[in-house]
Amino acid sequence: MSYDCYVAICKPLHYGTLLGSRACVHMAAAAWATGFLYSLMHTANTFSLPLCKGNALDQFFCEIPQILKLSCSDTYLRELGLIVFSACLISMCFIFIVLSYVQIFRAVLRISSEQGRHKAFSTCLPHLAVVSLFVSTAIFAHLKPHSISSPSLDLVVSVLYSLVPPAVNPLIYSMRNQELKDSLWKLMVGCFSKRISYLSSSL
Template sequence: MSNISSVSEFLLLAFTDTRELQLLHFVLFLGIYLAALLGNGLILSAVACNHRLHTPMYFFLLNLALLDVGSISNTVPKAMANALWDTRAISYQGCAAQVFFLFFLFGSEYSLLTVMAYDRYVAICKPLHYWSLLGSRACAQMAAAAWGSGFLYSILHTATTFSLPLCQGNAVDQFFCEIPHILKLSCSDSYLRESQLLIFSAFLTIGCFVFIVLSYIQIFRAVLRMPSSQGRHKAFSTCLPHLAVVSLMVSTGMCSYLKSPSISFPSLDIVIAVLYSVVPPALNPLIYSMRNQELKDAVRKLLQYMLLKHP
């Protein structure tokens, strides 16, 4: 335990040592961060203010937007501050908080995406039972279960990781605190417990992904049997964005945590980390609004109201 107390801070991986490039990274991250806040903020406001969007699908989308705001706020502001002030340090407590919120938010988001697949399955394959299966109470319980599972998942990983003695220095080979890189600093064989937890998590992730895929197989079968082309178009417009978000999240996350150590080097690790921690929260609002006319109309009305109210 003395080794743990001796580590009061960690040193994060810098994108570059060149000052001009550090400032460029700050500007790029600032642009992505503001875009994510704007996009998700518009979705939150549009869903909350438009009574026509008070349906299970948009309730879950509102929760997804909240999680996206949290996930990008967990890593990007610290990375921007380090780039702006030319520093690499993060406190031990700050690192633990980053790991906790990383797993909490991503675990909750993945659980929520699984729930959203069930929502689309019931809406398209069992439309007559939709409101009985997905009433307001059921939706609240499923959303709470998604957030709660992420919380428990995060507590388990964070407590296990930060109970390990560290004796391999304090340099983390990533621009934010990430468990695989912290495990490299451990001098105890007990790190195998956390490695096993990560493998178990990967199997859970695959299990949820299989559930989502099976749901969509049933959905596509039902959609292809629809006699109306307009009905097929509406069904695809609500399903394809969700499938795109799931694919983006799973592919980038699995690449980060399951890639072979033999092909792990800092620049590749940073690219993959940006792809799974920074890009999805910024792209999700675009993906969900691109083919969703109801959401686009609600956002347009919201912007018109804001512009007329504050000319």
């Protein structure tokens, strides 16, 4: 998404060339291959761990730090390897996103029209907000000190980075549609007026 925004705003005349079907296939293949390799590494690590503290997790999915807590072997090297690999992946993605948005904001600030700047920012800021939420909560979930760790906090943080970004993404992008905005506004006004009439009749 950051590359799409970058090409659309910084190189609009080359959009069709830089983001043709071939480029999209390559980017999708790279994302799928990276995700598959990452998942394969975690799966192999999980199945090779001897679990001696039961098999019940204080989590709603099999998160790696929670599985490592159940292991009775010395998981320091495994955990360190996972953290280093994850940090490398996240850092590469984060640096790419930051560099893309630096170029985007520089290009947007050079736009003379206020309406043009608003349109460009409204296109890019939702993606940046969702990515920031995901990255910050995921980093906090995996690198927070044990002194502040608790089952309820772990659950809340995991929900924030695993469920909220995918759920909010379609909502944020659909809110750019004027027809949807109008429908949502009518729904809110209708609910509010019904609530007011209910309260006035009960009084």
